[in-house]
Amino acid sequence: MDIFKKTISLVVLSLSLCLASTANAALEIEISGGSAQQVPVAIVPFAHATTANQENISAIISADLHHSGLFRVLEIGGVVSRPSDIAQIKYSEWSALQAQAMVVGIVETLSGNRLKVTFELADVLKQTQLTGMQYNIAPNQLRATAHKIADEIYQKLTGETGIFASRIAYINKSNGRYALRIADVDGANPLTMVSSKEPIISPSWSPDGSKIAYVSFEKKKPIIFVQSLAGQRTVLANFKGNNSAPAWAPDGEKLAIVLTYGANSQVYTINADGSGLKQITKSSAIDTEPTWSADGLWIYFSSDRGGKPQIYKVSSSGGEPQRVTFEGAYNVSPRFSPDGKSLAMIRNDGGKFRVALQDLASGQVQILSEGSQDESPSFAPNGRVLLYATRTGGHGALAAVSVDGRVKQSLNESGGDIREPAWGPLQH
Amino acid sequence: MNKTIWNTKLLCGLALAVLLSACKSTPMVEKPASVVDKSPSTQSAAMPASAADTSAIKELNVDGNATTGNNPLKDPSNILSKRNIYFDFDSDAVKAEFRPMVEAHAKYLIAHTGAKVVLQGNTDVRGTREYNLSLGQRRSVAVKKALNLLGVQDKQIETVSFGEEKATEACADEACSKTNRRVDIVYENE
Numbered sequence: 001m002d003i004f005k006k007t008i009s010l011v012v013l014s015l016s017l018c019l020a021s022t023a024n025a026a027l028e029i030e031i032s033g034g035s036a037q038q039v040p041v042a043i044v045p046f047a048h049a050t051t052a053n054q055e056n057i058s059a060i061i062s063a064d065l066h067h068s069g070l071f072r073v074l075e076i077g078g079v080v081s082r083p084s085d086i087a088q089i090k091y092s093e094w095s096a097l098q099a100q101a102m103v104v105g106i107v108e109t110l111s112g113n114r115l116k117v118t119f120e121l122a123d124v125l126k127q128t129q130l131t132g133m134q135y136n137i138a139p140n141q142l143r144a145t146a147h148k149i150a151d152e153i154y155q156k157l158t159g160e161t162g163i164f165a166s167r168i169a170y171i172n173k174s175n176g177r178y179a180l181r182i183a184d185v186d187g188a189n190p191l192t193m194v195s196s197k198e199p200i201i202s203p204s205w206s207p208d209g210s211k212i213a214y215v216s217f218e219k220k221k222p223i224i225f226v227q228s229l230a231g232q233r234t235v236l237a238n239f240k241g242n243n244s245a246p247a248w249a250p251d252g253e254k255l256a257i258v259l260t261y262g263a264n265s266q267v268y269t270i271n272a273d274g275s276g277l278k279q280i281t282k283s284s285a286i287d288t289e290p291t292w293s294a295d296g297l298w299i300y301f302s303s304d305r306g307g308k309p310q311i312y313k314v315s316s317s318g319g320e321p322q323r324v325t326f327e328g329a330y331n332v333s334p335r336f337s338p339d340g341k342s343l344a345m346i347r348n349d350g351g352k353f354r355v356a357l358q359d360l361a362s363g364q365v366q367i368l369s370e371g372s373q374d375e376s377p378s379f380a381p382n383g384r385v386l387l388y389a390t391r392t393g394g395h396g397a398l399a400a401v402s403v404d405g406r407v408k409q410s411l412n413e414s415g416g417d418i419r420e421p422a423w424g425p426l427q428h
Numbered sequence: 429m430n431k432t433i434w435n436t437k438l439l440c441g442l443a444l445a446v447l448l449s450a451c452k453s454t455p456m457v458e459k460p461a462s463v464v465d466k467s468p469s470t471q472s473a474a475m476p477a478s479a480a481d482t483s484a485i486k487e488l489n490v491d492g493n494a495t496t497g498n499n500p501l502k503d504p505s506n507i508l509s510k511r512n513i514y515f516d517f518d519s520d521a522v523k524a525e526f527r528p529m530v531e532a533h534a535k536y537l538i539a540h541t542g543a544k545v546v547l548q549g550n551t552d553v554r555g556t557r558e559y560n561l562s563l564g565q566r567r568s569v570a571v572k573k574a575l576n577l578l579g580v581q582d583k584q585i586e587t588v589s590f591g592e593e594k595a596t597e598a599c600a601d602e603a604c605s606k607t608n609r610r611v612d613i614v615y616e617n618e
Contacts, residue, residue, distance in 0.1 A: 199593035201557050221546070221588040222561065242565055242589050245558045258562070262587055263569055265562035286562040302559060309559060332559045346556050353555065375556040394598060420557070 028187065032408045038072040039157055041065060042099040046119070047084035047106040057117065057146040061103060063186060064150035064164040068384075069407025071157070074099055086120045091127045099124045101157060105149070107142075115139055119149050121156055131156045143188060161382040167424040168378075168387065169193075169203040169212055170398060174416030180214055182229070182424070187411060193227055201420055204246045204255075206272075209425045213246035213255060224257055226272070236274055247290050247299075248272075249316070256280070256290035256299050256316075267301050269316065280318050289333050292316065294340035300324065302332040311345060325358065327365055333375060337383045342403070344377040344386055355388050357403060368401045378423045389419040500536065501615055507532045511613040513571060514606060517552075520563075520570040530571065533613055534578035541584070544616040547571050549589040552608040553597055564589030571611045 043065070045058045065071040074097050083089045084106040094102050105119035120132035131152055135145050144165065151162025164185060172179045172192075179195040180203055194200065198217040205212055206226075213226045213236060222244045224237040237243040241260035248255050253272060258265045265288040267281040281287040285305035292299055293313075300313045306323065311334045314321040325331040330348030337344070340360075347356040347367065355369040355377045371390040378387045383403065390399045392410065396417035400409040411418070500506045513526045522530060537543055549564030568587035575585060595608035 199590070201561075201591075201593065217590065217593060220548075221586075222590075241587055242561060244561050258558070260565050260569075260587065260589075262572060262582055262585070264566055286559070286566060288562045289556070289558045330555075333556045348555075373553065 028412050028414070030410045030412075038070060040072045040074055040098050040100050041153075041157075042074045042076050042079075042094055042097060042102040042124075044076065044082055044084070044102065044104045046104075046117075047082070057105065057107065057142060057149070058103070060143060060146035060186070061150045061153070064147060065153065067186065067409060068154065069402055069409075070154075085118070086122050086129050086132075089122060089127075091124055094124050101130065101153075103149075103153060110136065113139065115142065117142070117145050117149075119152075121153050143184070147184065147186075160384065161426065163380045163382050163385070163423075163426070166381055166426050167209070168398075169205065169422045169424060170418050171200050171203065171420040172413060172416045172418050173396070180212070180227075182212070185423075187413075190413075193229070193231075194225075194233070202245055203420060203422045204248055205422055205424045206248050207250055207252045207425055209427055212422075213248065215244045215246070234274070236272075237270060237277075245289050247292060249292050250294060250296045256292065256301075258288045258290065267299060267314070269299075278318070280314060280316070281321060287312075287321075291334050291336060293336055294338060300334040300336070300343065302334065311343070328356075331356070333377060335377050335379060337379055337403075338381060339383055344379065346375050346377065355386055355401065357386070366405065368403070368405050369399065371399070374399070376420050376422075378421050380423055381426045387421045387423050389421055501618075508536055513567075513611045513613070515567055515609040515611075517605075517609065518563075520566045522570055522574050530574050531578060534575050534580050537575065537580045537584050538578075541581075544584050544586070545575075546586045546588055546614045546616070548612040548614060549587070549591075550594055550608060550610050550612070551592050552599065552605040553592045553595050554605075555592070557591055557593070561589050561591030561593075564591045567609075567611050571613070 043058050043062045062073045066073050076097065079093050079097065081090055081093060083104050085104055089102070089104065102122050102124055103119060104122070105117065108116045110116050115137050117135040117137060121130040122128065123130050133149065133152060137145050147164040150164040154162035154164070166185050167182050168185055169180065169182045172181050177195055177197055178200045179192045180200050181190050181192050183190040193212065196216060196218045198220070201215045203212050203214040211226055211228045213224060215222045215224055222242045223235060224243045224246050225233055226236045227233040236246065236255065237257050237259065239259050239261065241262060242265065243257065243259055245258040246255050254269050255272060257268050257270055259268050264284060265286050266279060266283065267287050267290045268277055268279050270277045280299060281301065283303065283305050285303055287301055287303045290299045290301045297316055298313045299316045300311055302309050303312050308329045309332050310323055311325040311331050312321040312323050325345065328347050331345050333346040335344040342360055343358045345356050345358065346353050349367055352372040354367050354371065354374050356365050356367050358365045368386060369388060369390065374388050374390045376389045380387070385400050385402050387398060387400045390397055396419040398411040398418055398421050400411070401407065500508045503509055507529055510529050513522060513529065533545070537545065547568035549566070549568035551560040551564045565587060568589055572585050572587050576582070596604055599605045599608065
């Protein structure tokens with residue numbers, strides 16, 4: 001292909017794709033702060049050997065890496081060359097930009113309406129390839145593939161698992177209607193799973209990411225439903241009184257739920273098919289918001305059995321609960337980090353409800369958020385980021401903070417309140 | 429019949445205690461209801477448009493209105509139409525000012541063993557949604573216990589909570605937040 005022609009088509013493509021992706025993205029992400037040592041990365045626009053309408057892969061990769069706060073995506077307008085594989089890289093041009101790593105790639109058309117996406121990650125200083133991958137995909141998988149590439153880059157450069165290919169669930173409230181939505185973690189491809197004129201709260205992902213349990217008030221009382229991403233919906237718990245706070249066990253076989261019958265909230269476990277109901281806590285106080293330890297042996301929950309709400313733990317087969325939090329007069333909504341080493345919670349910090357993170361070994365607590373009505377903390381699958389609900393400008397929004405408190409993001413959806421975020425597991 | 433209705437209205441205007449005993453004697457509410465159920469359909473089916481028929485319908489309509497007007501649960505001058513019990517911040521104590529209302533509903537439920545109520549607890553927006561759901565439940569349980577103590581059976585009561593889900597979100601002051609902290613008494617099929 002003539003190089004000049006190729007460049008023109010690339011520019012046209014990039015423009016139309018940017019517009020398309022802006023129009024599609026319901027959640028808008030803003031980032032503030034950043035890691036102290038951001039890795040400078042140059043991301044060269046992928047060569048597109050096709051004219052089909054498609055996603056701008058390099059823009060998606062750039063946005064993903066930028067949002068993590070761990071990378072500084074370099075402005076490369078001053079460099080003329082646009083290598084699409086490692087052999088074409090003139091390293092001196094990129095080391096002059098102080099790039100430590102760079103990404104190159106190409107999208108090619110295969111027969112049968114398939115695309116071949118190739119990318120390589122280069123170490124600019126050592127002038128070597130760090131990793132490279134090829135994907136044979138359908139055209140509608142380009143965006144997902146871009147997230148996978150961003151995950152590969154993230155993993156190679158940080159040594160940790162990437163999260164860009166994961167999804168989030170949340171509740172949108174607009175025009176008096178409530179909708180349970182799932183979207184890519186960058187806010188793209190929002191999809192409504194269920195909507196109702198009555199509230200929906202507490203979405204919880206099954207560990208395999210195929211189902212979401214949630215609480216719907218559509219029958220004028222809280223009832224727990226389980227719905228597959230394919231759309232199949234069943235009632236998990238509809239007992240007398242309230243049915244709420246579903247939390248999947250790590251093995252996906254059971255859920256912890258909260259029932260009341262005619263009294264205060266108590267924690268139960270129930271099989272995912274609705275059988276085998278078992279009462280776990282037995283108190284006259286409030287016991288709610290159960291969450292499982294990563295090994296499935298413990299259920300942590302919030303309770304006011306000691307007067308003020310604090311976090312307790314109980315064996316997941318039942319037994320005598322033990323108090324976990326002692327500092328502060330209001331600690332609720334416990335959530336385990338994926339490595340099981342820390343516990344996120346909501347703390348009433350002088351009248352302001354904020355996300356706090358407790359190191360379980362040392363007991364040390366760090367307040368991570370800055371709002372006054374922050375709630376529903378949810379860990380990224382790699383444990384590096386906490387997503388939570390907050391209020392800004394009189395409406396509900398989502399925010400995310402890195403567990404070291406350095407990187408903050410806000411996610412807004414135009415024309416609605418969004419709340420109750422739940423970060424889904426990694427899709428394999 | 430008319431006399432009974434008048435008596436009820438009068439009594440309602442007079443004193444709560446008297447009213448409650450009047451509400452207890454409810455046959456006069458049920459009788460017109462049964463007339464409404466049966467007569468219009470048979471009459472209109474048997475007799476097509478005539479002057480007599482029209483007046484009969486009018487009368488039945490009046491009866492129908494009278495029934496609604498004297499349904500103690502709906503009558504605005506009857507304490508049973510009062511359904512909201514308000515709470516102090518972080519409290520589930522049923523305050524003394526709501527005792528007469530709770531007692532009236534207890535008496536009604538005892539007299540009407542087929543009647544069922546749902547007690548819907550609510551909170552203001554401070555705190556987390558699930559915890560507030562439990563706090564709202566604690567309030568509905570407090571009202572249930574008050575009804576139980578007055579002799580109402582468990583099978584007539586369901587306690588549920590909306591937590592903060594029905595709360596006015598943009599409350600600027602305590603007067604507004606206060607209206608969010610309440611239990612609503614809702615009768616079955618209302």
